[in-house]
Amino acid sequence: MTTRWWKVAMIVLALAGPFAFAQAAPPTFRITQVFVSPNGYSQFVELTEWAGQDGQNGFRGLTLTMTGTQGVRTMTFADDLPTTRTAHMSVIVEWYSDAFDSGYFYGSGGIAYYDGLGAGFIDPNGGTLDFAGVDTFPLPPVPLDGVNAVYRDRLVAPSTLPLQCDVAPCPRVPHEEITTSIIEYHNYALGRFFWTSDAREIAALELGIFPGWKQSGGYLMSYITPRDGYTTPVCRFYAPPELGNSHILTASADECATLAQPGSGFILESRVAFYVALPDPVTGVCAQGIPIYRYWNRAGGADHRYTQYKLDLRLSYFSALLSEGYGPDGVGFCTLAFTDEGF
Numbered sequence: 001m002t003t004r005w006w007k008v009a010m011i012v013l014a015l016a017g018p019f020a021f022a023q024a025a026p027p028t029f030r031i032t033q034v035f036v037s038p039n040g041y042s043q044f045v046e047l048t049e050w051a052g053q054d055g056q057n058g059f060r061g062l063t064l065t066m067t068g069t070q071g072v073r074t075m076t077f078a079d080d081l082p083t084t085r086t087a088h089m090s091v092i093v094e095w096y097s098d099a100f101d102s103g104y105f106y107g108s109g110g111i112a113y114y115d116g117l118g119a120g121f122i123d124p125n126g127g128t129l130d131f132a133g134v135d136t137f138p139l140p141p142v143p144l145d146g147v148n149a150v151y152r153d154r155l156v157a158p159s160t161l162p163l164q165c166d167v168a169p170c171p172r173v174p175h176e177e178i179t180t181s182i183i184e185y186h187n188y189a190l191g192r193f194f195w196t197s198d199a200r201e202i203a204a205l206e207l208g209i210f211p212g213w214k215q216s217g218g219y220l221m222s223y224i225t226p227r228d229g230y231t232t233p234v235c236r237f238y239a240p241p242e243l244g245n246s247h248i249l250t251a252s253a254d255e256c257a258t259l260a261q262p263g264s265g266f267i268l269e270s271r272v273a274f275y276v277a278l279p280d281p282v283t284g285v286c287a288q289g290i291p292i293y294r295y296w297n298r299a300g301g302a303d304h305r306y307t308q309y310k311l312d313l314r315l316s317y318f319s320a321l322l323s324e325g326y327g328p329d330g331v332g333f334c335t336l337a338f339t340d341e342g343f
Contacts, residue, residue, distance in 0.1 A: 068127025244301020284327015
């Protein structure tokens with residue numbers, strides 16, 4: 001290469017260099033909202049384009065990182081935004097437990113969704129969220145009430161989501177999780193079952209902080225907040241080792257008050273673990289929802305089982321169980337139908 005052409009090549013590279021760097025820069029989006037449902041099975045991070053610039057669609061290879069008490073989790077975007085009209089656009093990065101696919105963008109106009117968060121990605125205890133190394137978001141403990149989210153500047157307020165529109169910013173509407181699943185865990189070594197709808201407890205169990213607990217496959221559906229005047233809260237108590245090292249759920253206000261009395265030996269963990277409906281006190285029939293049967297394990301102190309299945313206590317496997325609850329079949333309470341159609 002002659003000296004003249006070498007100089008021309010250097011000039012071209014010098015001119016192209018800044019342009020190439022600008023094209024490779026992370027897009028002008030920042031974290032503006034974080035939402036986690038009570039059990040953590042529905043969660044999202046909202047990214048918003050803040051500079052009013054189009055052409056900020058280059059997401060492929062960028063990362064979203066959560067650093068918290070449960071360690072470090074990183075998600076890498078596998079695709080670019082489907083549009084270059086990105087000024088003031090919202091991107092909802094989500095994970096829902098019933099999502100069939102993940103790792104791609106969908107939507108158009110002023111809002112796009114990306115199903116790519118791993119299960120339990122957001123630490124409900126808080127920590128630090130980082131987008132592409134250019135936006136760091138100090139995340140406080142996340143509200144788990146199905147209504148509130150954490151916004152920019154750590155503001156806690158009711159969650160909203162943008163409606164679909166052609167040009168951002170789009171109109172926004174309230175977002176609320178109405179129902180939740182209560183997950184059953186089983187510890188084979190202890191012979192105990194445990195129900196929870198709390199994202200913090202579920203995360204701790206899944207991470208093995210309390211060894212030996214695995215999901216049994218059982219779950220209940222419930223409202224997060226009271227509905228229509230016929231729901232009632234479920235109290236949850238812990239029975240310490242001298243009483244069986246187990247947990248008790250009760251929808252009876254009288255039983256809740258009795259077990260909460262000083263000197264009972266039971267430890268009140270929650271006055272409102274979730275909401276259910278009560279059956280007819282005589283027949284045990286559920287006017288709303290489906291029955292959840294309650295059994296006392298007489299061989300395990302205060303240990304109880306709660307199941308949607310009516311057990312045959314004549315079988316040796318269930319011989320230590322005694323039917324408790326309302327009506328001849330011992331219905332403890334009534335929950336949402338498993339079709340998610342509600343009461």
